[in-house]
Amino acid sequence: MPHTRDRLRVDDMSLEQRIKLMEFSVDNAAVASFWIDEKGRVLYANQTACDMLGYSRAELLDMLVTDLYPNYSIRAWKPMREMIKLKGRLSVDQEHIRKDGSIIPVEINACYFEMDGTGYSFSFVKDISVRKRAEEAIKHSHDSMRNRVEQTGAQLQAESASRQKAEQELSQRQQALESVYAIATSFGTSLQTVYDSIGVGISNLLSVAVASIAHVKQDGVVYQSHFVHGKIIPSDDQLHTEEPFRRILHGRMPFQQSDGDYSTLIPNAAMLLKTFAGVPIPDASGEIAGILWIADTASRVFDEYEIHLIEIFSRYIAQELSRNEMEQLAERAKRMQMLGTITSGVAHEVRSPLNAIQTIADALAQEVAGNDDLTPYLDHIKSQVRRLSSIMQDLLDLGRPIKREEMIEIGAGNILTQAVQTWQSSTMYKKHRVNQHINAALRNRKLHVHPVKLQQSLFNLLENACDHSPVDSPLLFEADASGKECLIRIIDRGEGIRDGDSDKIFEPFFTTRKKGTGLGLAIVKNIIQVHRGEVTLANNEGGKGACATIRLPLTD
Numbered sequence: 001m002p003h004t005r006d007r008l009r010v011d012d013m014s015l016e017q018r019i020k021l022m023e024f025s026v027d028n029a030a031v032a033s034f035w036i037d038e039k040g041r042v043l044y045a046n047q048t049a050c051d052m053l054g055y056s057r058a059e060l061l062d063m064l065v066t067d068l069y070p071n072y073s074i075r076a077w078k079p080m081r082e083m084i085k086l087k088g089r090l091s092v093d094q095e096h097i098r099k100d101g102s103i104i105p106v107e108i109n110a111c112y113f114e115m116d117g118t119g120y121s122f123s124f125v126k127d128i129s130v131r132k133r134a135e136e137a138i139k140h141s142h143d144s145m146r147n148r149v150e151q152t153g154a155q156l157q158a159e160s161a162s163r164q165k166a167e168q169e170l171s172q173r174q175q176a177l178e179s180v181y182a183i184a185t186s187f188g189t190s191l192q193t194v195y196d197s198i199g200v201g202i203s204n205l206l207s208v209a210v211a212s213i214a215h216v217k218q219d220g221v222v223y224q225s226h227f228v229h230g231k232i233i234p235s236d237d238q239l240h241t242e243e244p245f246r247r248i249l250h251g252r253m254p255f256q257q258s259d260g261d262y263s264t265l266i267p268n269a270a271m272l273l274k275t276f277a278g279v280p281i282p283d284a285s286g287e288i289a290g291i292l293w294i295a296d297t298a299s300r301v302f303d304e305y306e307i308h309l310i311e312i313f314s315r316y317i318a319q320e321l322s323r324n325e326m327e328q329l330a331e332r333a334k335r336m337q338m339l340g341t342i343t344s345g346v347a348h349e350v351r352s353p354l355n356a357i358q359t360i361a362d363a364l365a366q367e368v369a370g371n372d373d374l375t376p377y378l379d380h381i382k383s384q385v386r387r388l389s390s391i392m393q394d395l396l397d398l399g400r401p402i403k404r405e406e407m408i409e410i411g412a413g414n415i416l417t418q419a420v421q422t423w424q425s426s427t428m429y430k431k432h433r434v435n436q437h438i439n440a441a442l443r444n445r446k447l448h449v450h451p452v453k454l455q456q457s458l459f460n461l462l463e464n465a466c467d468h469s470p471v472d473s474p475l476l477f478e479a480d481a482s483g484k485e486c487l488i489r490i491i492d493r494g495e496g497i498r499d500g501d502s503d504k505i506f507e508p509f510f511t512t513r514k515k516g517t518g519l520g521l522a523i524v525k526n527i528i529q530v531h532r533g534e535v536t537l538a539n540n541e542g543g544k545g546a547c548a549t550i551r552l553p554l555t556d
Contacts, residue, residue, distance in 0.1 A: 032125040038118065040065045040077045052127055054099035070097045084121055085112045093128070105132045192225065194320050198313050199227030202294060206306060210266060210273065210295040213281075213317065214240070216288050221245050224290070228266060240265070244276050248291055254279040254307050258299045265295065274299045279307065281314045284322045287484055292317060357381065407450045407531075409555055412486050413442035416479050419455045420462075427459075429466035433474040441481040446555045449531055457527040457535075460520040461490045461548045468494035469545065486552045493545040497537065505537050528552070 013021070026033050032049035036042060045060040053060070053068070066072045084090045089111045096106050110123035195213045203211040210228050212235075214221035223235035242265060247255040256277035263273050278293030292314040302310075361381045416438055424434060447454075465475050473493035480487050497505065506525040521537070528535040533552040540547050 029124075032127075034065075034121075034123050034125065036065045036081075036121040036123070038081065038120075040074055040081070042068075043120070049125065052098075052104075052125070053096060059099075068096050070095055070103055081119075081121060084110050085119060088112055096125070104129055191320060191324050194317070195225035196227065196232050198292070198317065199225050199232065202292075202310060202313050203227050203230075205309065206294060206302070208275075208294045208296040209271065211292075212266070212294075213290060213292050214245070215290045216249065221249075221291055226266060229271075233266075244278060244293070245291060248278050248280050248293075249288060252280060252288060254311070256302055256307070258301050262295050265293075271297055273297060277302050277307065277310065279310050279314045281317050281321070283318065284325070289318065289321055407448055409446050409448050410451060411443070412445045412447045412479070412481075412554065413438055413440075415447065415449070415451060415454065416442070416458075416488065419458045420477055422455065423459050423462050427463065427466070429463065431471045432466045432469065434462070435474050435476050437476070437478045439480040442479060442486065444556075445481055445486065447486060447552055448555045449552070450527075453527045454531070457524040457550075458488075458490075460524050461550075464520060465490050465492040465494075465546075465548065468492055470494065473545075481554065482551075484554050486550075486554050488550040488552070490548045491540065491545060492547075493543070496539040496544060496546050502538070506535075 026044075027046050029046060030048060032052045033044070033046040034042060034049060035044035042060050042063050042065060045055075045057055047057070050057050050060060055063075064074065064077075066074050066077050069076075080090075089109070091107070091109045094106055094108055095103050097103055105128050107126045107128045108123050109126075110121050113120045113122055199211040199213065202208075210226070212223060212227070213225045214223045220241040223240070226233045226235050242262075244255060244257065244260075244262065244265075254277070256275075258275045260274065260276060261272065262276045263271065265273065265276075273295040275296040275298065276293065277295075278291050280288045281290035281292055283289035292310060294310065361378055365375075365378050417436070420434060420436055424430070462475065462477075469475060469492035476489070476491040478487075478489040478491070506521050511520075525535055528550055531552055533550060535548065535550050537546055537548045539545070
């Protein structure tokens with residue numbers, strides 16, 4: 001038979017034996033164990049609890065349970081005790097403070113026991129620092145992964161948006177170039193048609209309410225074309241000097257603003273324009289010839305690429321202006337050449353008869369000397385011969401081309417001062433006084449001119465001013481540097497220009513002078529235009545008389 005022995009079960013042990021067995025088990029358990037009474041006093045702590053917290057058993061038995069928790073009061077312990085009592089068992093993660101002040105995370109499994117009417121709490125407390133670090137590592141890894149996923153998504157979204165923007169920009173650029181090409185290849189396209197077509201193209205390209213083109217005149221701009229909400233509207237001839245235009249003219253670079261009110265820039269526009277963007281239109285010399293600008297009813301900011309698109313159109317306008325100017329110069333040169341040929345032939349044919357008439361008149365004057373009845377007729381013949389000779393000389397001057405090789409670079413201040421002095425010493429209007437104001441800024445500036453022809457144009461303007469001005473009212477001759485231009489003004493105090501004469505002043509054979517040939521101002525205009533300048537004649541503002549203004553490009 002197999003060997004058997006009696007086995008002593010715990011239930012068969014005496015109470016003393018069982019207590020000793022349980023005490024040994026708890027004392028040597030690998031998990032910290034505590035008995036806590038209703039007042040929160042530590043009644044028991046095993047060796048693992050002492051090792052975990054760094055206290056001796058005697059120290060722990062002299063402590064309250066709240067001493068084991070950081071920032072924990074006995075008032076906070078009571079709800080916890082009631083919860084344990086109510087549920088019987090409770091498992092919770094908490095923190096314990098060690099003797100050295102360090103904090104460790106713990107897992108508490110507590111149960112409630114009541115004996116002889118007194119309640120007790122027994123708990124196993126496990127250090128879960130390793131688990132918490134693992135959980136933290138997992139959380140960090142999860143957060144890192146989530147961030148990488150979000151970053152990747154954001155990067156993909158940004159790349160997609162960037163690709164879409166690049167595709168849009170490419171499409172816009174293609175449309176801009178196609179618009180320019182369509183305008184450039186149109187047969188017989190006028191400059192005004194170019195302006196209107198560009199307004200349509202850029203308005204559709206950038207989806208703006210207004211696209212407009214203006215020419216620079218003196219200190220402001222004059223509109224040439226308006227494209228407003230899908231329609232070309234008539235442009236007014238009024239000079240505009242609003243702030244956005246001044247910014248572009250003075251800064252010589254693009255300007256935009258999205259928080260203003262630009263409704264006044266469009267005549268009779270029944271809409272509120274909040275956004276403005278404009279770029280300068282350069283001429284062949286680099287000066288600003290005009291402004292291409294857009295406006296919208298919504299507040300928006302145009303990015304660098306959109307401004308670049310506007311500049312594509314502005315550069316094309318600059319090329320068209322240059323081409324138009326060259327065509328006008330070529331046409332003018334052709335007309336002048338034809339006129340020179342005609343006038344030279346006419347002058348040759350007329351000069352001989354005039355000389356013959358002059359000779360006969362001189363001979364008759366000697367024959368009838370002392371005959372008072374015939375003397376007035378002879379004087380009239382001589383005066384008419386002189387007048388015809390003057391007209392023929394003016395015709396020759398008007399038709400004779402100015403050779404570029406005869407033009408030289410000369411100091412602006414010197415030639416203007418010399419011109420006025422030479423005129424004063426040779427004119428028949430010696431009773432007229434001329435006040436000179438030639439700015440010192442012109443002393444070191446230079447002009448590329450034909451000196452004799454420039455002096456001739458100034459002489460003609462001075463003679464014209466004297467002929468229309470009272471003797472006791474001095475003329476004013478002003479000259480100054482305005483950017484890259486020489487600005488010359490000859491101001492008189494006469495009766496001014498009559499209504500309806502403004503458009504005919506520079507036409508050949510139009511004159512309001514009693515003894516004028518009608519060619520003097522036409523000669524002036526021809527000379528100044530050959531010098532790539534501009535001459536105008538207008539009434540003075542706020543006073544009598546007129547002002548002749550010459551603008552010539554400075555070479556430095």
